[in-house]
């Protein structure tokens with residue numbers, strides 16, 4: 001008798017592993033496992049409205065199984081960088097509608113990343129107002145492209161502020177669905193507002209929104225639940241940085257917060273969890289390894305890896321079931337046709353920071 005191989009051809013090239021379809025949720029089937037990572041390009045127009053040049057930039061990359069847009073701010077005070085797009089005003093929703101239309105025309109799928117930077121803002125962006133954060137903990141360093149301004153100390157969010165921030169994320173999700181997005185990614189990573197609640201360095205609160213793993217996770221979970229109520233769990237992903245690595249210092253007790261959070265997310269049936277990290281091999285003492293391995297060990301749903309992957313390293317991580325999907329950031333800036341190159345075994349153009357000056 002000839003044995004039948006029920007698992008299909010054994011993968012030998014990155015293409016065979018990465019270009020297989022994958023379903024993160026029953027209503028969402030991706031044509032391949034390649035994701036375009038969210039990347040701020042600071043090219044929005046007047047009123048933080050997405051432009052047709054942005055629509056064409058994303059449409060050129062529609063070969064990805066899933067595109068995730070650059071962070072789109074859910075409220076005017078969520079801005080920390082110049083010319084980032086918003087998702088809170090009617091003209092912004094209209095601009096995004098053109099982006100989703102072009103991506104869908106090319107056969108792609110796209111989630112919008114919902115963003116609020118919290119303390120990583122500056123009165124410079126807020127008509128003189130002080131940025132909002134879980135606690136009044138100063139951020140050191142200088143605001144990029146501001147002529148050398150230093151970050152300062154944010155004001156602690158009141159209970160009323162917190163309620164309104166949660167609503168802003170929910171409204172952003174509803175606006176994204178109205179603009180034709182296939183779903184939304186909650187930006188809970190990289191030291192921005194949601195992440196500021198999740199780490200001891202930036203959350204000193206002793207009320208219900210801090211003080212314990214459950215308290216420190218409460219804001220992230222409130223946002224998740226409010227966004228799920230507007231978009232449906234199968235259309236919601238979240239990006240997390242359990243290893244504080246950007247705009248943040250780590251603390252030995254942070255791991256307990258993320259263990260609690262991931263246990264709660266486990267019951268929410270989201271589309272995915274996505275690791276926010278620049279270099280996936282970074283080891284965090286407090287996590288006992290990489291951020292990616294920590295998320296894999298404490299969350300059983302779909303995991304998107306990211307941070308310095310090549311097609312080869314991505315294929316071996318998918319094959320080893322360390323991740324389910326892989327997000328490429330800088331390689332997608334340098335190679336709009338990344339998926340075709342993987343399919344054809346073509347070498348990739350190297351990324352160069354100068355490429356950020358143009359939306360190509």
Ligand SMILES: Cc1cc2nc3c(=O)[nH]c(=O)nc-3n(C[C@H](O)[C@H](O)[C@H](O)COP(=O)(O)O)c2cc1C
Nearest residue numbers: 037038039040070071277278306307308328329330
């Ligand atoms: C120019 C640039 C802008 C970025 N903007 C965002 C962003 O808006 N949201 C986010 O979650 N990550 C952002 N990132 C991080 C990327 O999503 C990604 O995690 C990182 O670039 C590592 O992946 P890579 O090595 O494949 O580029 C940005 C990265 C770059 C290079």
